[in-house]
Amino acid sequence: MHLSDAPHLRILRLLRDEGPVSRAELGDRLELTRPRLLAEVERLVAGDLIAEAGMAASRGGRRSTLVEIHPRLRFAAVDLGASSIDIEVVNGRLEPLAAYCEPADIRSGPKAIVQRVNELLAKARTDGVYERLDAVGIGVPGPVSFRDGVPVSPPIMPGWDRYPVRELLAREHGCPAVVDNDVNIMAIGERHGGVAHSVDDFLYVKIGTGIGCGIHLGGTVYRGVDGCAGDIGHIQVDANGPVCSCGNAGCLEALFSGAALARDALAAARAGESPALAERLAGADAPGAASLSARDVAEGAAEGDVACIRLIREGGRRVGGVLATLVSFANPSMIVIGGGLAQLGHVLLAEIRSVVYRRSLPLATGNLPVVLSELGGRAGVTGAAVLASDVAFEQAS
Amino acid sequence: MHLSDAPHLRILRLLRDEGPVSRAELGDRLELTRPRLLAEVERLVAGDLIAEAGMAASRGGRRSTLVEIHPRLRFAAVDLGASSIDIEVVNGRLEPLAAYCEPADIRSGPKAIVQRVNELLAKARTDGVYERLDAVGIGVPGPVSFRDGVPVSPPIMPGWDRYPVRELLAREHGCPAVVDNDVNIMAIGERHGGVAHSVDDFLYVKIGTGIGCGIHLGGTVYRGVDGCAGDIGHIQVDANGPVCSCGNAGCLEALFSGAALARDALAAARAGESPALAERLAGADAPGAASLSARDVAEGAAEGDVACIRLIREGGRRVGGVLATLVSFANPSMIVIGGGLAQLGHVLLAEIRSVVYRRSLPLATGNLPVVLSELGGRAGVTGAAVLASDVAFEQAS
Numbered sequence: 001m002h003l004s005d006a007p008h009l010r011i012l013r014l015l016r017d018e019g020p021v022s023r024a025e026l027g028d029r030l031e032l033t034r035p036r037l038l039a040e041v042e043r044l045v046a047g048d049l050i051a052e053a054g055m056a057a058s059r060g061g062r063r064s065t066l067v068e069i070h071p072r073l074r075f076a077a078v079d080l081g082a083s084s085i086d087i088e089v090v091n092g093r094l095e096p097l098a099a100y101c102e103p104a105d106i107r108s109g110p111k112a113i114v115q116r117v118n119e120l121l122a123k124a125r126t127d128g129v130y131e132r133l134d135a136v137g138i139g140v141p142g143p144v145s146f147r148d149g150v151p152v153s154p155p156i157m158p159g160w161d162r163y164p165v166r167e168l169l170a171r172e173h174g175c176p177a178v179v180d181n182d183v184n185i186m187a188i189g190e191r192h193g194g195v196a197h198s199v200d201d202f203l204y205v206k207i208g209t210g211i212g213c214g215i216h217l218g219g220t221v222y223r224g225v226d227g228c229a230g231d232i233g234h235i236q237v238d239a240n241g242p243v244c245s246c247g248n249a250g251c252l253e254a255l256f257s258g259a260a261l262a263r264d265a266l267a268a269a270r271a272g273e274s275p276a277l278a279e280r281l282a283g284a285d286a287p288g289a290a291s292l293s294a295r296d297v298a299e300g301a302a303e304g305d306v307a308c309i310r311l312i313r314e315g316g317r318r319v320g321g322v323l324a325t326l327v328s329f330a331n332p333s334m335i336v337i338g339g340g341l342a343q344l345g346h347v348l349l350a351e352i353r354s355v356v357y358r359r360s361l362p363l364a365t366g367n368l369p370v371v372l373s374e375l376g377g378r379a380g381v382t383g384a385a386v387l388a389s390d391v392a393f394e395q396a397s
Numbered sequence: 398m399h400l401s402d403a404p405h406l407r408i409l410r411l412l413r414d415e416g417p418v419s420r421a422e423l424g425d426r427l428e429l430t431r432p433r434l435l436a437e438v439e440r441l442v443a444g445d446l447i448a449e450a451g452m453a454a455s456r457g458g459r460r461s462t463l464v465e466i467h468p469r470l471r472f473a474a475v476d477l478g479a480s481s482i483d484i485e486v487v488n489g490r491l492e493p494l495a496a497y498c499e500p501a502d503i504r505s506g507p508k509a510i511v512q513r514v515n516e517l518l519a520k521a522r523t524d525g526v527y528e529r530l531d532a533v534g535i536g537v538p539g540p541v542s543f544r545d546g547v548p549v550s551p552p553i554m555p556g557w558d559r560y561p562v563r564e565l566l567a568r569e570h571g572c573p574a575v576v577d578n579d580v581n582i583m584a585i586g587e588r589h590g591g592v593a594h595s596v597d598d599f600l601y602v603k604i605g606t607g608i609g610c611g612i613h614l615g616g617t618v619y620r621g622v623d624g625c626a627g628d629i630g631h632i633q634v635d636a637n638g639p640v641c642s643c644g645n646a647g648c649l650e651a652l653f654s655g656a657a658l659a660r661d662a663l664a665a666a667r668a669g670e671s672p673a674l675a676e677r678l679a680g681a682d683a684p685g686a687a688s689l690s691a692r693d694v695a696e697g698a699a700e701g702d703v704a705c706i707r708l709i710r711e712g713g714r715r716v717g718g719v720l721a722t723l724v725s726f727a728n729p730s731m732i733v734i735g736g737g738l739a740q741l742g743h744v745l746l747a748e749i750r751s752v753v754y755r756r757s758l759p760l761a762t763g764n765l766p767v768v769l770s771e772l773g774g775r776a777g778v779t780g781a782a783v784l785a786s787d788v789a790f791e792q793a794s
Contacts (some may be wrong), residue, residue, distance in 0.1 A: 003738075004689055071602075152760065215726070216615065217619055218406055223728075224727060224761070226728055226760050227728070228761050229727055234758055237620050322722070325722055329628075329723055329727075330612075330619075330726075331624070332622060333622040345682045363540055363549065363625045364623060
């Protein structure tokens with residue numbers, strides 16, 4: 001979504017992000033003439049989008065009244081993962097008033113999942129969190145046609161292709177809705193309340209079950225012609241690598257992702273290369289379904305287990321190689337690493353940095369932070385709330 | 398440069414791109430009310446930016462007068478290559494009125510080169526091509542800070558770092574000037590008058606002495622935080638490959654570019670692997686400085702020489718591998734191949750396509766043309782003229 005610069009939208013976004021502000025300061029900050037500002041504020045007050053909030057501290061002259069985003073506003077933020085539903089209901093400042101989180105298999109299909117989302121939101125209403133919603137924002141783990149509000153050929157979401165998610169949510173809740181890819185909303189969230197605050201050009205790299213990249217350029221998310229920009233998990237990094245779920249060989253996420261790491265950890269444990277992993281495998285509750293996870297590898301590495309450290313470094317080297325290419329191409333001002341495997345922490349980060357800094361041109365890396373996400377698991381719902389408020393503000397005009 | 402949508406700019410661009418149009422049609426096309434349109438046109442006529450151009454054919458009602466971009470407008474378009482200066486002086490429709498082209502070594506430094514550009518433009522004035530220029534647009538073969546109008550750490554342009562190219566040209570010619578990277582202006586040119594006409598999201602890949610990529614996203618060139626976005630020549634494609642001029646090993650342009658192809662062609666000729674190349678090498682004028690070029694390889698391939706075809710296909714495979722990655726990342730709607738090595742033609746193109754279509758996700762390649770540049774060597778000056786006119790229109794308001 002390209003954000004419009006209409007004055008009423010700038011007012012709403014400023015009040016959303018910064019809280020109560022005096023009319024005088026609003027006019028200064030947004031460089032609006034006093035009559036223009038007062039007219040816009042008048043209109044937004046009449047539309048119940050902003051409200052009076054008492055008097056401002058004196059600035060020497062006449063005291064100015066504060067305005068704030070209307071305390072009645074409510075947005076629903078939904079982050080659908082491959083195996084989870086995360087929901088927050090937030091106020092106009094995007095502060096969470098209630099949160100719901102439960103496991104759910106995205107493969108159970110759109111009807112069941114959207115119905116469960118509606119049930120959780122109905123529960124929030126029953127709980128008194130809201131009377132009516134002003135917008136719903138939802139992220140899904142696959143490509144999305146942002147314009148049409150539908151998933152498009154999402155590989156891990158059988159039955160969801162062109163399912164009218166936006167339309168159904170809008171109808172159910174009687175308000176605007178907006179649908180985006182899960183990694184895009186994470187990038188938006190991290191820019192709103194995380195480490196990429198106010199950064200215009202950055203890449204948000206999610207390393208979890210799969211690998212994806214949110215591309216934030218020139219202050220807005222770039223989604224690509226078909227909504228699949230940033231689908232970097234299927235970039236080939238080793239022509240002789242393992243076969244990927246997509247059918248090609250040696251894709252990035254076939255070599256390093258939650259699933260790949262679990263596979264490699266199990267192999268290392270069984271081959272006797274890793275005392276730490278072997279111990280965790282032996283201690284597993286159900287030996288028949290014995291398995292290891294990224295957490296086991298992270299813990300092993302923290303204990304100094306050489307095989308665990310090697311697994312993380314090899315993964316970091318793969319990711320770093322792809323990111324070096326993307327840095328040469330996109331020349332961003334920051335790279336944020338998020339997703340479940342970000343818990344592998346500084347060993348992973350150090351390896352990624354090392355490859356990116358060595359392989360990209362000095363001009364592009366001279367001042368390029370490569371950092372971990374600050375919001376962690378909350379990046380998605382935070383971004384979905386931002387999108388919901390943006391669409392509510394746009395449509396309210 | 399993000400293009401503003403102010404009405405006077407939309408009028409000027411439409412007249413630049415389409416020629417004389419009636420006031421009535423202008424109002425319809427740009428969705429402007431009649432009073433607003435007439436006021437804008439009045440102002441542009443008064444400013445000598447547009448002019449009356451007779452009566453339009455009747456559309457049934459009152460006949461409407463045509464307006465056109467002012468026939469007096471003149472823009473200078475300059476394309477500096479590693480070893481050449483190309484200049485066109487164009488009118489307000491961007492039609493060339495005069496062209497100058499000569500060899501020049503960019504390494505002779507900014508003073509000598511900019512002076513030569515000024516001499517050629519002075520010659521054009523003496524020749525009666527223009528009385529005064531309305532803007533100068535120039536492309537240089539290196540990263541550029543578009544905002545500051547200076548080259549930034551350009552690897553093949555010693556002495557040019559932060560040299561005030563824009564300021565000096567503006568002062569010399571008494572008009573606005575604009576500086577950009579050479580590949581960016583090629584992309585802009587190809588979008589204005591070539592195969593990417595009106596395409597909003599595409600990649601222009603120049604394969605010449607070096608390799609670079611112009612990134613056109615959402616209708617505008619994306620230049621990156623430091624002006625070096627699209628610098629894809631130094632992406633590592635083979636960790637065991639030859640050392641590149643940048644100091645790293647196995648960069649794309651160390652494996653496939655004008656210089657790399659000449660090197661590999663010479664090796665093939667000397668190893669007796671290529672009768673076509675050996676014959677051309679023997680026929681060279683100065684045996685002491687015996688060398689082969691991309692043209693020799695293209696001719697050899699056209700004759701069916703197996704080694705020549707192999708060289709082109711190997712190069713296409715390298716370029717295709719990098720482009721497959723960029724397609725997964727950026728999800729563009731077209732890829733345009735230009736630069737000197739585009740003369741290798743359809744053998745090269747077929748190999749690039751094959752790799753891109755095989756390696757990228759089906760959703761991203763389902764409707765992705767990979768095509769040769771239509772403008773060829775004129776893409777650069779065409780884009781420089783577009784940029785010059787854009788900046789003249791912006792500053793005229």
